[in-house]
Amino acid sequence: MGLSDVLRLIEEKLGAGVWRCDAAGQMQWSRGFFGLLGLDPHAVAPSYTEIQRRIHPDDRGPNRDPSELMTERTLLDGEFRIVRPNGALRWIHCHTEVLLDSEGEPECVLGIALDITAQRRLLQTLTIDAERYSALAQVAGGVLWIGSSDGRITALPNGEKRPDAQRFYGKGWVDLLHEEEREAALRSWTASVETGRPYSIEHRLRQPDDTYRWYRCTAVPVTNGDGGIREWMGISIDLDQEKLSVQHPETSRLTGAQLRAARGILNWSVKQLAARTGISSAIIRRLEEYDDAPPMPDETMETLRRVFSDAGIEFLFPTVGKPAVRPRQ
Incomplete structure (x- = not known):
């Protein structure tokens, strides 16, 4: 197997392509690069103009002379979308390097392009999930928290800006509970950690100004593939107004x-x-x-x-x- 065969195999397996541009702006494309753009190597001549034509209009830069690639690598460096002749949209990541001649002068630009469409789709899915996660936290109106498998709080995804955030980490949250609910809450949490049963309890929590507010705290385990608990995902919702809501104060008897x-x-x-x-x-x-x-x-x-x-x-x-x-x- 010759070097060209190895290159072709690598391009096919990785969804990659290589291009070269000399100081005069003349380009050469590998078979894989033609494939990335969805072009027929027997019907299209390699050129910077053809690459620009294939780049999505929203990602396309200003019209530039291809010779500027020698001094302005960002013309084809980075991530952008291309639209193939059949209308298919693909994401491409391109990395370029300027190669020097024996005199130390730029001789050509070498570019390596990778099809990253699958990674982009995954990233889009993760971004949507993160946005939904954030919206859900706002709708619920509570403080989200993540606990380790042994019951220590390790993160407050939407509560990092709380003035007392650091006091929650580890087992610190226990000291913030009102003493009348502390023992029951800790006993219930310990049982959930040991058995994997969902955790749910109402308790008062000390605020930064040393007053107390009522919260409903609920948590469920997040498991590994083998069923073991990887972490806990919980939310604490403020229900102080609900707890202290006045029920017919005009007729209620003072104590x-x-x-x-x-x-x-x-x-x-x-x-x-x-x-x-x-x-x-x-x-x-x-x-x-x-x-x-x-x-x-x-x-x-x-x-x-x-x-x-x-x-x-x-x-x-x-x-x-x-x-x-x-x-x-």
Whole structure:
């Protein structure tokens, strides 16, 4: 097998072609390069003009003299689309090198072209998937995270700009959980990591300003071909408003715990609350002894509600969890 036969075999197997252009702008093409352009070597003469004609209009550069290839390699360097005579569209990657003569002067330009259509199609598919992935994250409105097979968080695809992002990595997320949900969340996560069962739990998560918000955290395993867990893909969705949504606050009964908390937020003493409401200190103390709703006349309850509301306090009666109190937002 001669060298020309080896070149032909390589071009056929790799979808490649070679061209050469001398200082006068005269070109030579290999059989493989003719094939890349979809041209018949017996019907078309090699030329820079013919290459330009085959390049997709959107990728085609300005008309230049082929002799400029000696000094301007970018004329045919890089990736571009070509349109074959039968209308087929192909992506080509072309790499050029200037070869020098014995005097150190440019003698010719050698180009190697590869058909990268398959890689481009794969890249397009990956790009579409990435865009869908990003759109899905926006629609869900949550923080996406990736965990290792042993349960450590390794990446936050759409949460890297969070001021507290670094605190999530590894096992750091555990310290951000509210202490009342921490043990249950960790126990559930450990069980999922060990069994491969999907993980789903609701918990409060500490924010950068040290307040807490409710999240629904869900994760599923991503497996290898042998069924082993390669990593975990999870999303944490903020459901604080849902959790703390007020259910008929006008008819909900205030609890003693809410009264204590509201007075604490305002830093009022019992005497100060009594002065603002006209309710005796003894009655207020007795009402605050209850954690749940104490027995009190509707008039008393409405007076307390009004005074606290005027002071900027909001009473919450969530669908799940205990009644709560917070400054009005």
